[in-house]
Amino acid sequence: MLNVLMLGVGQCGNRIMDAVNKEAFGGSKLAKYYSKQKFPSRVETVALNTAVNDLKELKFTAAKDRLHVPNLHGVGANRNKGKQGFWENQDMIMEEIEKRGDFDIAFVMTSVSGGTGSSFSPLLIHELKSRYKDITIVPIAVLPFREEGTIYLQNSAFCLREMMEVEADGMILVDNQYLKRCSGDIATAYDKINTMVAQRLLFLIESLDSEMLSVTDLGDFKTVMSGGLRMGTLGFYQADKSNSSVRSAIKSSLKEIGLLYPANVDAGEAGRAMIVIQAGREHLDVDEITKEIETLTASIGHVFKGIVVKKGAPKVLSVLSLERVPGVVELYEKAKWAIQEERERKDRAKNELSEAFEHINDLEEIY
């Protein structure tokens, strides 16, 4: 059985983790009062935040799993303050994690644009790497809406870079800008995105820790995530009765509409893939699955396949490592512009203030 640590850092990470806990209860709002969480493995969840109000908003995460970093009431999107706060409370944070036992894999869920998540996550990953020698750490990095502001853009740019530098075992990208199309208003979009991420993560954990007809394990996952840019994403598709073809389901899971980060698999943007198929026996035509996987291998390179026999229509989870991330590149371009813009604004303001001060040069107060 896998020992899984799921860390939700910052407001965004907390909410995704709360959605994971909700889905573990079966998705019902009241299930926490009468039901038990049904994690496929031993899963420990910890919500970490500097803003106590963000922790209070959580509904499906046990109180004992909510960790407030004291003396900080949010860092105001300032990553320097955030890093300072982490260092000051590093021992307390790591002690709280370590007392939950040993882990095989850790998912660090965070927004790369916010204050706490973007500043804590790289340091936390580094600290986890140093304390747990054999742990696989995969950040779930949520990219911001591009119009959210210059600070968020520059935070995203620096956070992504730092997370790549601390040698995480790949990174799963979730692009809010791309997923916003799921719903009209922002609040509903956030909820839907969080739910989508939570469902796919649980599916992924299940696929790594299940007795399968065709096995995919943690090693396969690590191999996939280490491919390409070590950045990847998750695709998902659930067939319905009208079209229960497993082959069609596999294809659909790789389409842009089913991915958390836009990637054109057919155009060779995916480096490696792991396809996990869950369906009733009547839907599991191994020949068709094999043919489809062979087709994918032509465009992706290497594809691991896992098959889980479970009643119902086919559900397919695809884990992709990407070789091209035009969205991220674009984000960095915007971040660069944002940083310059921020600097110009600051200079302009400074100059304006300096000019204002010049009016009273050589003058003294007279009373």
Add this chain to the structure above:
Amino acid sequence: MREIYLALIILIAAGTMGAWAAEDDGVSFDEFSMNLGDRVDIGDLRLELVDIQSVRDGLTVIRVSEKAGKFDEQRILLVNSPNNFKGGSEDGGLTVTVVNIFDEESAKVRLEYPSSMGTPRKRASETPAASRAAPNLIVQKTLDSQRVSVGDEVKVSIIVRNIGTDTATNLQIYDQPPLPEFAYLAGYPPKLRSELGPGESDSSAYVMQAVKAGLVKVPSIEVRYADSKKKARSNNSESLEITIDPPRLPNLEVYLSPTTQVKPGETASLNLTLHNSGQAAATRIEVRSEVRPQDIVLTGLDRSFFEILPGKSESYSGTVRGERSGNYTVTVEISYSSGESTNVKRVTADVLVLEREYKYLYYLLVIPIAIVVGWIYKRHKQYKY
């Protein structure tokens, strides 16, 4: 054979002749009913009933005189005591015995005389007997009841009426000695006026209380008195009988609810009825109650009553409050006075305090709800930050 019969006849005839000869030498007697002044003549002697001094004492005055001689003797004779005059009948005189005194004016006299004196002849008094003025008392003794019970009072009334023609003097009442069956309460001994003129009456009464059961013969009362000639007289009432029944007693019958069931924590009534089925009032009635074991509360049964008349009842209720299930015994002790003694009666009643009814069905509903609420609260606390 003829010679034998002839000889017997001769013997019988010879015997008879001898007897006649002896009678000629013997004593004869006759009895005469005589009024005052009547005389009996025999030979030269004359016997006269002069007076009757006392019927009660049996004293009469008899006079015997010689017609042409010097003998003239008057004696007071006691009834049935032979008196010899002039030597008595054995010596040629007379022997007189007053056999019976009929009343104050007549008596029966037995006269014994020598047969040789001839045949006595009675001569009535030549002078009409003058009516004598004499008192005559009628004495009545009555009881107000012929049947009483021990403890009851009996009123004895005495009425004396002079129906005679003379004044009765020196009246004295002789009531027979106090009877052991009675206690004499008031008016005893009875008193009457010392004199009662003709037609007058007097009365007296006394009260006694029956103290011993049985059939009692109440003796007559005697009134002694004297007439104007100081002659002693007396009259008696008739004797009476009275039945004294055993004493009348109260009898309290006690009725207590025999068995009472009560639920734990609730109260039930215990009804107590005291009924006097006796013939006397029960007095100073005290009712005391207790319960064993003392795990239930008993109130309201302890009471006091001054009296309960015969045939009357008193009913009231007490309460028991059950605390712990089980069988309990309520004992009620009633003491009452029946005059001379104190009686005690006890009655018991069982009180069953039922087992507490646990409403399991209720718990079947409540317990799951409580578990669910507790579980939800626990979960709420787990997820409340």
